[in-house]
Amino acid sequence: MDTKKRIDQLSTELLRHQYLYNVKNEPEISDLEYDRLFDELLNLEEQNPQYASENSPTKRVGSDLDNTFPEKEHTIPVLSLDKEYTGEGLEKWVAKTMGKAGKNIGFVVEEKIDGASIVLYYKMGRLDNALTRGNGLVGNDVTENIRTIKQIPLITGETSDFAVRGEIFISKSDFENYNRKFENRYSNPRNLAAGSLRNIKSSVVAQIPMNILVYEGYFRENTANDHISILRRLKDLNFKINPNTAFFCADSESVSLTKNKFPEIATGSIDELSAYVKERMKTRETLDYDIDGLVIKINEIDVRENLGYTSHHPRWATAFKFDAPTAQTIVENIRIQVGRNGRVTPVATLKPVRIAGSTVSRATLHNQEYIEILELGTGDRVDISKRGDIIPAVDKVIDKNSENPSVFKFPGTCPFCLSVLIKDGAHHFCKNRECPERIKRSIIYFVAKDQMDIDTIGKKTIDFLFSKGFIKNIPDIYKFNYDRLLQEEGYKEKKVENIKKSIEKSKTQPFSRVLAALGFDGLGKAAVSDLIKNGFDSIDKIISAAAKRDIEIFSDIEGFGETTARLLIDHFNDRENLEKIEELKKIGLNFKEEARVETGIPAVFAGQLWVITGSFENFNPRSKAAKEIEKRGGRVSTSVSSKTTHLLSGSSPGSKLEKARKQKSAIINEAQFSDMLK
Ligand SMILES: [Zn+2]
CATH class of the missing domain: 3.40.50.10190 (BRCT domain)
Structure with missing residues (x-):
């Protein structure tokens, strides 16, 4: 046999054994036999360097030459994922995505491994180069180091070009063994994996027990129309696919089809997705590698293409993170906020800190009890976290302020009107309806985007109008002569014109918005909509029903309890409220829901x-x-x-x-x- 043929034969054979040993865990030959073949190949390659391939199995041991990591452009989209932090958020995302797709679609759930992201580019089926994620557009070429990772196929049975995304990681047990040798120099498996990819000597990298699981494939030819088929194809090309992958779909036929295609993965109906995610959250500790969440993605490739991308994320996938993002910072001050309904909320002013991509300088402290449980005082170093879109919360105190360790004490009186604060349930309240802060907050709420949407007067403008005494209550918004502002600094004619215009425009807002904008306790958007649907479609009807002081009139409404019913009766029997409503009516706001033009349809489903x-x-x-x-x-x-x-x-x-x-x-x-x- 000629030398080139023997080299090719040995290469193919050895790569197959590397795969059987490293990926499948089912070696067919003894280590001794393997070493014999390996040495034969090494010898032949040394004597005939012209035949030695870049993807030879001997390259797994790496080289002592210094690596450089030139930057290269990615040719596939390498975007990061949007994130959900709560089961509720995830369910919403799934429902929303199904709605957008407009048909039954499958969702694939994969583990989000906490390692280093890598993109492998293959040419004619052979590993050509491997790039780190980098900034998503350009990554570093770490091919030499990647070749040492024995779970990565260097030569595949594929004949066309393709790309694969995966995560390089080190298992917990391998990390412990390895780190022990280095007197625990490395803080965690992720840091070691990410650092190793950029080690300048691939011979050193070859000693590090790195592993890979792949999760996306981009094929030039014979592109399958679903993600599961792509995973199947990658597995058939000897890539390591995470067996902890699952498929969910409302269409049972699609579920059984997937089961046939990929029997190793879990499958279920769409209703089972949430339970599966919860279960994976609980069992994460039992894994021999770190995961920081799950990835949920649409199975159908054409639906993915239709949904497309935002500037940062694909719309067809999201990450469910197990832990809310956290950061450490110092509490510089603790302030008391009073809401429009009098509820007192303590808020921490923080030394600004980056968390989940944004700078945070405030965190809620909920109530007095929460502060006492934390034993929090000004100057303390704290852990903060951000869940979903709500403002961050202080989770715990790391270090007390050493100069002046204290626990914040709630004031006895409202800092804005000096009336005594009253505890009601978990919260304190300023019960003074004349409290300037409460009134100001109710005006800010009234004009906000979700209510009357008067976008030309924001919080700052209201602060100013209020401090000058120009606006003292909600009706004043419509009564104040804004031309008066032309005498004030920062108010040019154009700006004042715009304010007048948007205030005039707000008069056309429908009754449902007007009523919710008044901000009565217990009467948010949903409650207003329920009221209207149940026939209370004008303020007069509501007021005359409330005048009867019969709780059942309102508590019979689906979703209304006795508490809401009582609140309604109070609100609409209150003289001040009624005067305010009367005033706004005269101004021309809508206090009757217009019968919708398009519906001459009788309410045959009312109450259902x-x-x-x-x-x-x-x-x-x-x-x-x-x-x-x-x-x-x-x-x-x-x-x-x-x-x-x-x-x-x-x-x-x-x-x-x-x-x-x-x-x-x-x-x-x-x-x-x-x-x-x-
Ligand atoms: Zn007050």
Whole structure:
């Protein structure tokens, strides 16, 4: 046999054994036999360097030449993922994404391994180069070091070009063994893995027990239309795929198809996704590698392309992070905030710190009890965390202020009006309705985007108008002569004109917005919408119902308890409130819900609470069915409860059908539903 042929043969054979040993854990030959073949190849390559390939199995041992890591451009999109921190947030994301897709789609759940991200580029099936993530557009070429990782196939059975994304990591047990040799020099497996990728000597890297799991493939040819098929293909090319991967879909046929394609992974109906995520959260500690969350992505490639990308993230995937992002900083001050309804909230002013990509300088402290549990005082060093979009919270005190260790004491009186604070439940309240801070807050709330949307007067402007005494209450917003502002610094004609315009425009806001904007306790957007749906579609109807002081009139409304009913009766019997409403009415605000022009439709579903499940031929996405129900006065909720009156059940309804049967809700199929709409 000629030398070149023997070199190729040995290479192929040795790479296969490396794969069997390192990826499959099923060696076919003894170590001794392996070493014999390896030495033969090494010898032949030394004598015939012209035949030695870059992807030879001998390259796994690395070289002593200094590596450089030139920058190279990525040719596939290497974006980071958007993040969810709560199960609720994740469920919302799944529901929203399904709605956008407009059809039954599959979701693949994968572990988010805490390692170093890598993109492997293959040319004609052979590893050509490996780039770090870098800034997503350009990464560092770390190919020589990557070649030493024995779980990465250097030569594959593929003949075309493709790219693979994966995570390089070190298992916890390997890390411990390795780190012990170096007197625990490294702080964690992730740092060692990320650092090793940039080690200048690949011979050193070869000694580090690095591993890889891959999770995305980009093929030039024969592109499959679903992620599971791509994973299957990668696995068939000897890549290591994480077996802790799962597939969920509302369509049972799609589930069994996936099961056939990839029997190693877990599958289930879409209703089981949340439970699976919770379970993975609990069992993460039992893994021999670190994960910091899960990745949930759409299976269908065409849907992914349709949804596309924001400037930072794909819209078709999200990361569910187990831990909220945290940071450490100093509490510089603790201030008391009083809300429009009098509730007192302590707020920590922080030394600004970066957390989850934004600078944070304030954190909520909830109430007095919370401060006492933390034993928090000014000057303390603290851990803060950010969950979802809410403002960050102080989690714990790391170091007390050494010069003046103290625990913050709540003041006895409102710092704005000096009236005595009253504890009601977990919170303190300023009960003074004339409290200037409360009034100012109610004005800020009234004009905000979600309410009357008077966007030309923000918090700063109101602070100014209020401090000057130009505006003392909500009706003053409409009564003040804004031309007066032309005498003030910073108010040019154009600006004043814009303020006047947007205030005038706000008069066209519908009754539902006006009522919610008044900010009465217990009367948020959802409650207002329920009131209107239940026939209380004008302020006069509400006021005359409240005048009867009969709690049941309001507590009968679905979703209203006795507390809300009592609050309504109080609000709409209060003389000051009634005067304020009368004043705003005269100004021209809407206090009656306009009958919607398009609906001459009778409210045949009034008082009914529907849940929609499964998929439909004519109501795709399901929000179409929801709209029909709402148009006819019904309400739609996402989960079955004892209050559910109707379940609209399409094909593959899942567990909701069972639940609805138990609750004795009426089960309606698509044909029946269509009849009901006629
Ligand atoms: Zn006050």
